Amino acid sequence: MRKFKKFYIEITNVCNLACSFCPVTGREAEFMKIDDFHKILDQIKPYAEFLYFHVKGEPLLHPELDKFLDISYQKGFKVNITTNGTLISKVKDLLLDKPSLRQINISLHSFDGNQNMNHKAAYMENIISFIKEARKKTNIIISLRLWNLERDNQINLTNNKNREILTVLEQEFNLPYQIQDVVISARGIKLGERLYLNQDHEFTWPGLGEPEDEGIGFCHGLRNQAAILVDGTVIPCCLDGEGIIELGNIHETEFSKIIESNRAAALYNGFTNRQAVEELCRKCGYRKKFGTR
Numbered sequence: 001m002r003k004f005k006k007f008y009i010e011i012t013n014v015c016n017l018a019c020s021f022c023p024v025t026g027r028e029a030e031f032m033k034i035d036d037f038h039k040i041l042d043q044i045k046p047y048a049e050f051l052y053f054h055v056k057g058e059p060l061l062h063p064e065l066d067k068f069l070d071i072s073y074q075k076g077f078k079v080n081i082t083t084n085g086t087l088i089s090k091v092k093d094l095l096l097d098k099p100s101l102r103q104i105n106i107s108l109h110s111f112d113g114n115q116n117m118n119h120k121a122a123y124m125e126n127i128i129s130f131i132k133e134a135r136k137k138t139n140i141i142i143s144l145r146l147w148n149l150e151r152d153n154q155i156n157l158t159n160n161k162n163r164e165i166l167t168v169l170e171q172e173f174n175l176p177y178q179i180q181d182v183v184i185s186a187r188g189i190k191l192g193e194r195l196y197l198n199q200d201h202e203f204t205w206p207g208l209g210e211p212e213d214e215g216i217g218f219c220h221g222l223r224n225q226a227a228i229l230v231d232g233t234v235i236p237c238c239l240d241g242e243g244i245i246e247l248g249n250i251h252e253t254e255f256s257k258i259i260e261s262n263r264a265a266a267l268y269n270g271f272t273n274r275q276a277v278e279e280l281c282r283k284c285g286y287r288k289k290f291g292t293r
C-alpha cells in the first residue's frame, strides 16, 4: 500500500491576508465540518500519518481548530500547521496543549507580501513570544520561512529586505553571527533546539496561464504527497490550489478508489517515466526542482 509522507488537508480556504504572490482562489469560501474531517481521516488512515492543515487559507482561522487537533490525536495522526502567524497569540494556549501538533511553519514572508500590514514589530513580538513558550513547554518543531528572495543572491545582499526580521531573530535567540539575507540551502539553518529558518526564492503557484514546457521531469505528487481541498476534492499535491487536477471527491467516491482511478494512475505512471502528463504539471516550477532530464 502506498504511504504518503505528507497529507495535506485544507481545513479552510479562507485567509485573513491577501499576499501579493498568492493568487486569489476562485473556489467558494468554506470551513471544513467536523463530520467531513472524521470521514477523511478514516478514509486516509492506511495511507498517511502526518497531516498538513494547509493548501490555501489560514488554518488558525478555523473556529474548530481545537477539535481538529484532538480528533487527529485520537485517530493517531501527527499534525503540521503552516500559518502566516498573524493569529498566533490568539490561539497560543490551544496550540501548546495539543499532543497531536508536531510542527508549525510560520511564513514570515507574508508580512512583506501585504502592503497594508504595518506593525512588523508587534507581529514579530507575538511570534517570538510563542516560540519561546513553545520551546519551553512542548516539543513542537518550529520552522520560520522567508520565501521572498530573488534567484540572484547578489541582488538579495543589496536589497537586504528581511534585515529587520533577521535582526530580531539574532537578538532574541542570542545568535553569535549575523544571518545573511540569501538563499544558501533548501534545508535551512538551525537557530536553536527545534527552531529553524528556511530562506528561499519567492514561490510561484503553478497555473494554467503559466508557460508550458515539454513536460520532461519528475515530481513527488501522488507519490509521497496528496491533498484534499476543503470541499472534499482530492488533488495530487499542495500546489494545485484551484483543484485543477481534480482526481475525485471523497463525498462521492472512497479515497482508496480515487487514487486508483485512471487519471491518478496516468499522473503517477507518467512521473515514473519522467513525463508530466497533466497540463498543470507541465506549467509547474516545482517539477523543475527535481530536474527536467
Ligand code: SF4
Binding pocket: 015, 016, 017, 018, 019, 022, 056, 057, 058, 083, 084, 110
Ligand atoms: S500565502 Fe498564505 S497567508 Fe498569504 S494570502 Fe495566501 S493563504 Fe493567505
Ligand code: SF4
Binding pocket: 206, 219, 220, 221, 222, 236, 237, 238, 239, 240, 276, 278, 280, 281, 282, 284, 285, 286, 287
Ligand atoms: S508537477 Fe506541480 S502541479 Fe504537478 S503534481 Fe507536481 S507539484 Fe503538483
